[in-house]
Amino acid sequence: MTNRIPIASPVRTAAIVNRYFVHAKKNLGQNFLVDLDAVQGIVRAAGIEPGDQVVEVGPGIGSLTEQLLLAGGKVAAYEVDHSLPEILANELPEKVDGQDLDQRFKLIMKDVLKADFATDLAGFFDLSKPVKVVANLPYYITTPIIFNLLESSLDFTSLTLMMQKEVAERLAAQPGSKVYGPLSIAVQTQMSVDLALEVGHASFMPQPKVDSAVVVLTPLEKPADVGDRKQFNRVVKLCFAQRRKTLANNMKTLLPDKEDREKLLADLDLGPRQRPEQLAISDFIRISQAIAEMNK
Incomplete structure (x- = not known):
């Protein structure tokens, strides 16, 4: 069937909701994006070009999926809501650029946090080539998904993610900002962060209480050498344990011993009364490395 009105339009979304008696599930953090400009903005931010291999997280009723396909992407989408496969099969275009839908789109009914990308994508993607990840993330699980992707074996060139605006601002925050903290540091040691666009709450159905933003994360050519990453993240987290404290x-x-703490900070030329949000990422790397040396 030919669908002339985009799924992302309010009229089309409403028609789908009524036809299938589907509703946004709060427990899955679902909100249907009903703003075609915003959806196309995500596709542009991701730089989708014909032939790109795209992993989508949470396709929902297909608003973003449809535009990824029309931009030329080959899309593998992870979904956990078992009420949606029928909708996607019926509402996505039957053919894209002369190809049947199943040649361009694969739905993987699995929690992306439990993904085995090599197995899940084998036979559909050329795994010798990188992929782009695009997602409209549920607010409640944004951070776990980001870290799961960063720690996975998936060879990606970018992560283009829509999330709660507050979280996006934390990802991009620089030293001195009130929202600069462990999340900013953990991500920025591995990725460049670009705030691509903001999406107001009125662009969703039902409308959430907060606005969203789209962030593009791109792997750094030379990720920061933080040593043992688990230990580094622990050090950073404890340094920010109470933001109002020094x-x-x-x-x-x-370092329970006061003299040890004062000596370490003096050796690193850091003032004892500095607050954690004033420190650069390189300072936290030096602190972590110094503590590791002391504990040998």
Whole structure:
């Protein structure tokens, strides 16, 4: 069937909701995106070109999926809502650029946090080539999905993710910002962060109480050498344990002895009364490495 009105339009979304008696599930963090400009903005931010291999997380009723396909992408989508496969099969275009839908789209009914990308994508993607990840993420699970993707074996050139605006701002935050913290540092040691566009709450159905933003994460050519990443993240998290306290006070768990803390900070040319949000990522790397040396 030929669908002339995009799924992302409010009229088409409403028609789909009524036809299939589907509704956005709060427990899955679902909100249907009903703003074609925003959807196309996500596709542009991701730089989707003909032939691109795209992993989508949470296709929903297909608003973003449809535009990824029309831009030339070959899409493998992870979904957990078992009420949606029928909708996607019926509402996505039967043919895209002369190809049947099943040649361009694969639905994987699995939680992306449990994905085995090599197995899931084998036979559909050319795994010798990289992919682009595009997703409209549920607010409640944004951070776990980001870290799952960063730690996975998936060879991606970019992650283009829509999320709660507040989280997006934390990802992009720089030293001195009130929202700069462990999340900013953990991501920025591995990825460049670009705030691509903002999407207001009125662009969704039902409307959430907060606005969203689209972030493009691109792997750094040379990720920061943080040593043991698990230990580094622990050090950073403890340094930010209480934002209103000084760095020295927050480091009590890491170094219980006051003289040890003062000596370490002095050796690193860091003031004991500095607050954690004032430090650059390189400072946290030096702190983590120094603590690791002391614990040998």
